[in-house]
Amino acid sequence: DRYYLEIQDHGHPDNPLTNKEQEDINTKILDLAKELDIPVVVTCDAHYLKHEDQDAHEVLLCVGTGSYVSEEKRMSLKDFPLHVEKPSEIIQRWGKDYPEVITNTKAVAERCDIEIELGNILIPQFPVPKEYTEKSYLHELVYKGLAERYAPKKPSHKEAKNQLPKEVISRAEYELDVIDSMGFNGYFLIIWDFVAWGKKQGIMFGPGRGSAAGSIIAYALHITDLDPIKNDLLFERFLNPDRISMPDIDIDIQDNRRGEVIEYCVAKYGDDRVANIVTYGRMAARAAVRDVARVLQVPYADADRMAKLVPPPQQGRHLPLATSIKENNDLKKEYTSNPQAKEVYDMAVRLEGTIRSHGVHAAGVVIAPNDIVSYVPLEMAQKGVVSTQYPMGIIEELGLLKMDFLGLSNLTTIKNALRIIRKVYGVTIDINTLPLDDKKTYELLGKGDTTGVFQLESAGMKRYLKELKPTEFNDIIAMCALYRPGPLKAGLVDMFVRRKNGKEAVSVPHKKFENALSSTYGTLVYQEQVMQISKEVCGFSGGEADTLRKAIGKKIREVMLKMQQKFIDGGVEHSGVPKDVMEKFWDDLMGFADYAFNKSHSACYALIAYWTAYLKAHYPAAFMAALMTSDYDDIDRLAIEITECKHMGITVLPPDVNESFHEFSVVPHKQDEAPSIRFGMDAIKNVGHNAVENIIVARETYGQFNELADFLEHTNARQINKKVLESLIKSGALDRFGDRSALLESIDSIVAVSSKLSKEALDGQVDLFGAGEIAKVKPEVEIVSTGLYQTHEYLQWERELLGLYLSSHPLESYDVILTEKAVPLATIRIDDDGKTATIGGSISDLRQITTKNGQAMAFVQVEDIVGDQIEVVVFPRVLEANSASIVKDKVVLVKGRVNSKDKAGNAMAEPKLIADTFMLLSLDEAKAYQPTGVKTSLGKPKKTQSRPPIDTPLPKTKxxxxxxxxxxxxxxxxxxxxxxxxxxxxxxxxxxxxxxxxxxxxxxxxxxxxxxxxxxxxxxxxxxxxxx
Incomplete structure (x- = not known):
């Protein structure tokens, strides 16, 4: 009685005969059902909700298939209504002739009775030792951890209560009671277990992330590594006893070992209970406008203008496109005055928020108490990866245990730095016990030498650090919280700096607020400060304080109105603060939501920032080698970091088969010697990890390679083939065996010897005279040099294979004159449009075109010594006058005007320079130049005669x-x-x-x-x- 046949009818309502094939199939199905006495149900193939959504669905199909709506031969469903049919439509089509199919369908629907319960706590049972419950086992682990963290004599957990500070015991007991009452004992045990396992395997975890750092229980279990009492972090920001919701502990893990932790959880709880979490990519307003415009074949310039009129997110919040059209004057004008724009925007409004793609969440993993299919539908997202079909939000609503395992490259950098320090300097550092008052670290921060320092390396942050001159850990926490668009726009960072340095008086609304605001010099920075004031000044409970924090942050008006009077009256009655002071402070809180930040999260990231700064200050070479290892495949970052090494007095050496490893490494050196870093061989293009491993194993087995024949004899010719050898030679890795030019010219001879030695080793051949001295004679490698290649070609090879110039730079000899005569390319910005500028560097690319008038013009790519580039537009008159100077690889000074807007007046992605003159610089001229101490800078906007608009492309990049x-x-x-x-x-x-x-x-x-x-x-x- 559960077997049915199915019929559908999707003939077009205006032309029922368009689907004759389906009609014939339905007739045969009905005949077969009658013959075999099988019931029939009627359904519809639904691709969208309403019939009027059909045109929007067609646009979405075009977006997905890369087609235009106007194309005749494209994927289309426009000939069939594929919406969710109304009961009246089904009855009209089938009710007269086949009423039983409708009755059957209704019967099936009535059988489908499911109730999905939300708000349950679905945490797996943690396997505790048989003499314990989850509660008692958690208590024992917590007091053991508290003894390790707080007790001076490190007693056993049974004796810990006698030695622990009362504040610690009180806080721990309170948190344990809340955790137990909410049913989360098992949750904490699960987190503790995999973190403890990972740390035993040598995997580095972050000190915490988000509000979980406010829990002393997480701190005692070594889930977090930041003392919540010492740093004024609040538990209720993490778990509100007045509102039961799943806790959320996000875990930062060194990114190259994240997978091991997930594999451990799968092994422990079973692959039938663990799955990744799906993530859906939805169409944002601006992207929807671009997509719609493209499939409607709107000219690119017009589509670009329409998209740019859509306001960007404010404070991370996207305003719906329909709302923006009503409220944004420029967008409203375009919508009302341009019929084509109206068509695009109307369709984009309908598509905004539509799921465009789906994949696996980068960090989310769910662990169910039983077989996970009992709770959520699954899919095979990619080969071997099982994923939920419910996204993160629904997983949380169901009450399932959701984990965020976040890979953080900075932790890998720290781990590698600690390994290098131990290997090169023989010093073992426990990163978690570093003193947070290290003078050398704060000196580095105060100088703004923070390239590579987590969270603190942007140009703006460096400037503020120089002004701030941080002297304590609280300063770093505050800067991590304040350096965001909201606080910057509100001027809070400048005020914080002034107050820290005594240039502005520190003021608080009332002395009762001092305890909460003293660490930030009277500036309201953190959400926790609002909670602290609510508790200390207004007499709120921890749960009430968190409810207020959430209401202010999310602007929940009903809750805010409800708590306003209690907050004001509480300050008056509980602390004696005048009512007008409390009312003004409440008004200030309403604007605070736009820039308030989670102190627990900021403190955790400030600690990682401090760790990286400490390592850079005390072990600069080890830190920079670890940093470059993390960024070896990011050429832009690598160039910045090598430049930083030069500023630090650290030499970065080319790769070398006798000294290099897979990663960047510090060359062992005496204490009074300047350190140097050896380029990692994994970073050489065309070499590969396996070939590098073969070289390292051979070196460790047979000792260093004394000559080229040694290298060829002890490495595998199949892995160290001709292509690999060429790359090793060109990158400088074989420089100790001869000049690069000579080695490259002799490559065929080298390959022949390598193949012969490898074949002999494989065949196990021995000399006929026995294993005496004669048998040990290696074949000679014939090296012939005709001087075919020159130094500048060596540098080009380095750039080709390493991504940058290393042993020297073609512009180094020009550095003095270019430093004074040209502005650094990195300083030219979009808002410099119209300003005059003189730039200098080598011509890295040159492209000529012919204009509509038959004249030649050019686009020239100029690159400076640090690798920054700018495109120079050379109009016909300038090209004709300067053609002798505009030659690839030549070094030039170019005077011109900054141009950062297209012909429609819209900002371009990168500024260009419209050239007026070129000056060729010779090497002799550069060497003879005497510095004056005066540097050039950008000039005032230049008035220019109008030129006919030319559609110049955006900067051509490598x-x-x-x-x-x-x-x-x-x-x-x-x-x-x-x-x-x-x-x-x-x-x-x-x-x-x-x-x-x-x-x-x-x-x-x-x-x-x-x-x-x-x-x-x-x-x-x-x-x-x-x-x-």
Whole structure:
């Protein structure tokens, strides 16, 4: 009685005969059902909700398939109504002739009776020793941990209560009671277990993340490593006893070992209970406008203008497009005055929020108490990866245990730095016990020498650190919280700096507020400060304080109105604060929501920042080697870090087969010697991890390679093949065996000897005269040099294989004259439009075109010594007058005008320079130049005669890199392919997938633009799209 046949009818309502095939099939199904006495149900194939959504669905299909709506031969469902049919539609079609199919369908529907319970606590049972309950086992672990953290004599957990401070015991007992009453004992045990296991395996975890750092229980269990009492972190910010909700402890793990922790959880709880969590990519307003405009074939310039009129997110909040059209004057004007724009915006409003793609959440993992399919539907998201079909929010509503395992590269950097320090200097550092008052660390921060320091390395942050001159850990916590758009816009950072340095008086609304505001010099910075004031000044409970914090942060008006009077009256009655002071402070709190920050999270990240600063201050070479190892596949970062090494007096040496490892390494040195870092061989293109491993194993087995024949004899010719040898030679890794030019000219001879030695080793051949001295004679490697290659070619090889110039830079001899005569390219910004500038560097790329008038003009890429580039537009008159100077690889000074707007007046992705004159610099002139001590700077905007508009392309770059994670799905790859095909041009495109050591160069070359970047960023994330 549960077996049915199914019929559907999707003939077009205006032309029922368009689906004759389906009619014939339905007739045969009904005949078969009658013959075999099988009941029939009627259904509909629903692709969208309402019939009027059909045109929007067609647009969505075009977006997904990269088609235009106007194309005739494209995937389309427009000939069939595929909405969810109303009962009246079903009855009208089938009720007269086949009423039984409707009755059958109703019977099936009535059998479907499911109630999904929300708000349950579905935490797996933790396997505790048989003499314990979850509660008693947690208590024992907590007091053992508290003894380790707080007791001076480190007693046993049974004796701990006698030695622990009363404040610690009181806080712990309170938290344990709350955790037990909410049913979360098992939750904490599960987290404790995998963190403890990971630390035993040598995996580095962060000191905490988010509000969990406010729990002394998490601190006692070594889940977090920041003392919540000492740092004024509040438990109720993490768990509110007045509101039962699942706790949320996010875990930062060194990114190259994150998978091991997940594998441990799968092994412990079973692969039938553990799954990754799905994530859905939805169409944001601006992206929806671009997509709709593209499939409607709106000209790119018009589409770009329409998209840019959509306001960006404010404080991380996206305003719905329909609301923006009503409230934004420029957008409203475009909508009402331009029929084409109205069509695009109307359709974008309908598509905004639509799921565009789905994949696996980068960090989310769920652990169920039983077989996970009893709670959530699953899918095979990619080969071997099982994922829920419910996203994160629904998982939380169901009450399932959700974990965020977040890979953090900075922790890998710290771990590698500690390993290098131990190996090179023989010093073992416990990062968790570093003193937080180290003078050398604060001196480094006060100088702004924070390249590579977590959270503190942006140019703006460096400037504020120089002004602030931090002297205590609270200063770092505050800067991590304040350096965000909201506080910056409100002027809070400047006020904080002034008050810290005594340039502005520290004031608080009333002396009763001093305890909460003293650490930030009277400035309200953290959400926890609001909670602390609510408790201390107004007499709120911890739960009430958190409820107020949440209401203010999320602007829940009803709750705020309800608590307003209690807050004001509480301050008056509980602490004697005048009513007018409390009323004013309440008004100030209403604006605070726009910049308030979670202190627990800020404190945790401040601690990682301090760790990295400490390592950089005390072990600079080890820290920089570890940092470059983490960033070896990011050429832009690597160039910045090598420049930083030079400023620090650290030499970065080319790779060397006798000294290099996979990663960057510190060359052992005496205490009074300047340190140096050896380039890691994994960073050499075309070599590969396995070939490097073969070299290292041979070196460790047979000792250092004394000559080239040694190297060839002891390495495997199949792995160290001709291509690898060429790359080793060109990168400098074989410099100890001879000049690069000579080695490269002799490559065939080297390969022949390598193959012969490898074959002999494989065959086990021995000399006929026995194993005497004659048998040990190695074949000679014939090295011949004709001086075919020159020094400048060596540098080009380094750039080709290492991504940058290393042994020297072609512009080093020009450094003095360029420093004084030219502005650094990095200082030219979008808002410098119209200003005059003189720039200098080498011409790294040159491209000529012919204008509509038949004249030649050029686009010149100029690169400075630190690797920054700018495109110089050379109009016909200037090109004709300066053609002798505009030659690839020549060093030039260029005078011109900054241009950062297109012909429509919109800001471009990068500024250009419109050239007026070129001056060729000779090497002799550069060497003879005597510095004056006067540097040039940007000039005032220059008045120019109007020129006919020329559609100049955006800056031509070497390559576009797209980083994909292994969890990205075929849908994401398809979206990327569609976007690339829509922006074909001359820029090379490279994919970097997961942890693979080598990128994949794509056949498609693209034309880069801001719109292209935004479209791609909407699919893979802004951080995953980079221009090198």
């Amino acid at each position: 390559r576009l890199y797209i980083r994909l994670q292994t969890h990205h799905t075929d849908d994401v790859l398809r979206d990327i392919k569609v976007i690339l095909e829509q922006h074909l041009g001359n820029t090379e495109t490279v994919l970097v997938v997961g942890d693979k050591k080598r990128p994949i160069r794509l056949s498609q070359k693209i034309k880069y633009s801001e719109g292209f970047h935004e479209a791609l960023a909407n699919v893979v994330g802004d951080d995953a799209v980079k221009l090198h």
